[in-house]
Amino acid sequence: MRTKWIAWAVVNVAVLATFTIGLIAPASNLPSESLKRAWLPGETTHGHYQIELDCDACHDPSGNSSEPSASDVMQDACISCHGEQLELANDTHPSKKFRDPVHADLLNIINAQDCLTCHREHVPDQTLNMGLTLPSDYCWHCHQDIGESRPSHVGMTHDTCATAGCHNYHDNRALYEKFLADHHGASDHIEGGRVPHRQTRETLSRSDWEMVALSLEQSDAPEPVETTPELLQDWQETAHAAAGVNCSMCHGGSESKTPTATPWNDHVAMETCQECHAKQVDTFVTGKHGMRLGAGMSPMNTAMARLPMHTSSGGQDAVHGGAAHAELTCNACHAGHRFDTKYAAAEACLNCHADDHSLAYADTAHAALWAAELDGSGEVNSGVSCATCHLPRLESGEGVFVNHDQNASLRPNETMAREVCLNCHSLEYSLSALADPQGKTQCYGNPPTQRTKSVEMAHEWFEQQEAKRRARQKRSP
Ligand code: HEC
Ligand code: HEC
Ligand code: HEC
Ligand code: HEC
Ligand code: HEC
Ligand code: HEC
Ligand code: HEC
Ligand code: HEC
Ligand code: HEC
Ligand code: HEC
DSSP states (O other): OHHHHHHHHHHHHHHHHHHHHHHHSOTTOHHHHHHHHHHOSSOOOTTTGGGTTOGGGTBOGGGOSSOOOGGGBOHHHHHHHHHHHHHHTTOSSOHHHHHSHHHHGGGGTOOTTOGGGTOOSSOGGGOOGGGOOSOTTTHHHHOTTHHHHOGGGTTOOTTOTTSTTSOOSSOOTTTOHHHHHHTTTOOSBOTTOOOOOOOTTTTOSOTTOOOOOOOGGGOOOOTTSOOOHHHHHHHHHSHHHHTTOOHHHHHOOOTTOSSOOSOOOSSOOHHHHHHHOHHHHHHHTTSTTTHHHHTTSOOOBGGGOSSOBOOOSSGGGGGGTOOTTOBOSGGGTSOTTTOOHHHHHTTTHHHHBOSHHHHHGGGSHHHHHHHHHHHTSSOTTOOOOHHHHHSOEEEOSSOEEEOOOTTTTTSSTHHHHHHTGGGTBOHHHHHHHHHOTTTTTTTTOSOOSSOOOHHHHHHHHHHHHHHHHHHHHHHOO
16 A cells, blocks of 8 residues: 555656656657646637647746746737737837826726736637637727717617727727728729839848859869759849859858858758848748747647648649748748749649638739739730738838738738738728638638628718718808
């Protein structure tokens, strides 16, 4: 009996010790991963599952000496990763709005200063789209009066405020009344619609870069490095050789050359690309593709995904090459030494993505436009590839660059209307297409079945205000 007790105690201590080590050890430490997983009280959201084993990303490590808990979650952590994004989105409900005494009493109804009021974690059964863990009728708690003050809103039910195309809680940049009204009356399809032209050169982080084209003879890989004629040709025929970016700039190996004077390395780290392409790397690490690299973990791969991916290299997947365990580094789309941005824009995506929406793309009007641009029958920048929508070309101080955070304009999807669709469609058409229940699965390959009324409503509201103003002017000469 006594030996049994001792054995039981030893096992317990051992289990406790391994769990404790698991918690203290860094997230990237493999043996501890399964232990951390065992501590998780429940799955994390679609947005965070990739980094869920990095408990300290959200839990205060000094406050969880025994075990992470609900009370050690750091609101600061949410803000350090999302603060800038919400600020750029011109957040409709920022904390500071509720510091105003006029609105402060609303906090007794819903504590809108605390992210966790609406975004809890590890509660998969309560989690809605976009990590929301609050019933969807909560807008009404603070905005009960709107039905009375706006005739257009009379009779609307409590849970319709945030349906697609009406309002968002944070990001209303495409939905502000003035924005809506300003875009009233445009035609569904804008004649000659184009996306902006890329300005890779202007947006390089090394603005002092001298663009002196290199020939094959000038390639500077040291002797023992094995190259193939294809590799050399790919480099020579494409942008990097044309812009004077030699082998050693990416691989190191040459003592006199900048930026890297390390011994030759066949592998090229993301940080090397960053020396010249900081904007692309900085945006890459804040989206679903690069967030694990951003958190100092191993790259994301297709085997870890929750969305459907091509997971074998045989059968039907062979059409797109198959991509079991394909890793998400810069090379995932910019394969080989061509750094071919056209290949990257659609073909590369379909090596991995196998959900209904992605697979429907090939049969859409947009895909036909992209094919036409590729074969030269369509105008430059008139095609719509996966990247046109998901890696949009954005204006920065220095010029137009490709935003490599494919989540920045994904949800709420009105962000995409503003940044992408408006180049070629009216706002009303775009919002309607994005709100269409079948839109996503059909990859926007059919006209919207219903039209969103918000543009019309905003237009009427401003017309009425204008009419009242004119009537007042008439009365007082
Ligand atoms: C993306 C941020 C995030 C990460 C990463 C994260 N958590 Fe949490 N965790 C939270 C939030 C937010 C809560 C608060 C939930 C609430 O208030 O109900 C929480 C609550 C908890 C709780 C208390 C649950 C309860 O019902 O009281 C435990 C235990 C916990 N986390 C453990 C972990 C462990 C272990 C890890 C790492 C393996 C981890 N968490 C990773 C955000 C995170
Ligand atoms: C009163 C509820 C509420 C509070 C408080 C809240 N959110 Fe949200 N959040 C939402 C809703 C609703 C959505 C869904 C999209 C929308 O309506 O804007 C959302 C979406 C998001 C998104 C994804 C979409 C986007 O617009 O980028 C992020 C990121 C986010 N919230 C972060 C935060 C952070 C960080 C805090 C704390 C500073 C916070 N939220 C506080 C309700 C809330
Ligand atoms: C280490 C950085 C990091 C921390 C800490 C973090 N997030 Fe996130 N969060 C991300 C990334 C990256 C994504 C996925 C990309 C995206 O959706 O923008 C994401 C996604 C989300 C989404 C879902 C967006 C969607 O489209 O589904 C919400 C909501 C959100 N975070 C809120 C929070 C809140 C609230 C906290 C604090 C408890 C928090 N985040 C902590 C990095 C972080
Ligand atoms: C905790 C209370 C609270 C909740 C919950 C809340 N709001 Fe608000 N909302 C406010 C306050 C306060 C203002 C600012 C009003 C003002 O400036 O006069 C505001 C402003 C707005 C505005 C006008 C923004 C502008 O500047 O024109 C819209 C639209 C809006 N909210 C929609 C929503 C929607 C949709 C929801 C639910 C997804 C929601 N609100 C949930 C308190 C809340
Ligand atoms: C998901 C696929 C994908 C990944 C991963 C990816 N890119 Fe791109 N990249 C593209 C596409 C597509 C384009 C061209 C888009 C266009 O023409 O509008 C592009 C364009 C570029 C350009 C030139 C356009 C510009 O912004 O001026 C650079 C530089 C670039 N990528 C660097 C990188 C770096 C560095 C990484 C790794 C951090 C990376 N890319 C990862 C798809 C990807
Ligand atoms: C713009 C950056 C860049 C330049 C310039 C460049 N490479 Fe590479 N090279 C890469 C990347 C990225 C890889 C893939 C690395 C990985 O898998 O981690 C690679 C891989 C290689 C490999 C490994 C075998 C293979 O094909 O994957 C060799 C050998 C190589 N490069 C030789 C060269 C030579 C020779 C030159 C000059 C003619 C050159 N590289 C120029 C980025 C570059
Ligand atoms: C030493 C600087 C430097 C480094 C390091 C570098 N690039 Fe470039 N990259 C350039 C220059 C310069 C251009 C050409 C700009 C132009 O022609 O407008 C370019 C162009 C590109 C393009 C656009 C190609 C096209 O056809 O438009 C892509 C994509 C790209 N780089 C990706 C990468 C990736 C991925 C890495 C890391 C593996 C990398 N670059 C490393 C300087 C660099
Ligand atoms: C090497 C494989 C790979 C390639 C190539 C790739 N992706 Fe992804 N992508 C992923 C994985 C893995 C995720 C994360 C999926 C998940 O969370 O379930 C992802 C996420 C996404 C998301 C976010 C989905 C969400 O629900 O938040 C979008 C959008 C996306 N990819 C678009 C693209 C586009 C567009 C391209 C081409 C320009 C591309 N991807 C290329 C593997 C890939
Ligand atoms: C016309 C613009 C457009 C094109 C073209 C497009 N997408 Fe999307 N994609 C969207 C929108 C909008 C969403 C949904 C956002 C939402 O409402 O959740 C989406 C969602 C996704 C998602 C998330 C799917 C999910 O189930 O949550 C992935 C992955 C994705 N797209 C990849 C791709 C790939 C790969 C291609 C090219 C083969 C592509 N998309 C082409 C606009 C587009
Ligand atoms: C570069 C221009 C361009 C961009 C950007 C663009 N589209 Fe289109 N779109 C077109 C053209 C051109 C057509 C075809 C019109 C026709 O058939 O006459 C089209 C057709 C459509 C159709 C109807 C498909 C059909 O077969 O009738 C929908 C729905 C649509 N687009 C939605 C969107 C949405 C949503 C976005 C933004 C996420 C978007 N588009 C971005 C140019 C664009």
